[in-house]
Amino acid sequence: MTTFRLTKLLCVFSILAVALVAAAAIGFPSAIDQYAPFESTTSECLICGRMRTVERRWMQSPAESIYVGDDSLWMQPQVDSEHDHWWAACSTEERPGWFDYSMIGCGGGVGGVSTLHHVATNRGADVAQPLVNEYLQLTQGGDLKSVRNFVQYRVMPALQDRPRAPAVAQ
Ligand SMILES: [Zn+2]
Secondary structure, three states, X not given: OHHHHHHHHHHHHHHHHHHHHHHHHHHHHHHHHHHOOEEXXXXXXXXXXXXXXXXXXXXOOOEEEEEOOHHXXXXXXXXXXXXXXXXXXXXXXXEOOOOOOOEEEEOOOOOHHHHHHHHHHHHOHHHHHHHHHHHHHHHHHOOHHHHHHHHHHHHHHHHHOOOOOOOOOO
């Protein structure tokens, strides 16, 4: 009777031990994800509109991922495929130290290619094309401020400037 109980106890104990080890092995990486310091920066290429995210995580080498979205696919035929990407940071998420809250910083984005794509979709290629040409000319200059100003004061207004509705005949 005693032997039977002991065996049963050992059996329960070893199952518990296995469960604990498994939980620790599964839980540890996700605890690092949740609490370890990290920094993740997303940038847009001002020329082709691709998005790049660089993640720096604890004890890992930086990981880079590039996303080719609709805007970038639309822009692709108009740009030199061999161009050097011009990455402009648009948002950052980071946890500066262990167990800190993560913080998100935005507002640096230009959105040049996506805004031009919007103009082409909503206003037509004839409105968008001259802006695209001028925009690409500007990106060759390499001056971030003029590119940003051009998007803000020339491309965005074109998006809002809807064709006037024809007068209704009375
Ligand atoms: Zn690019």
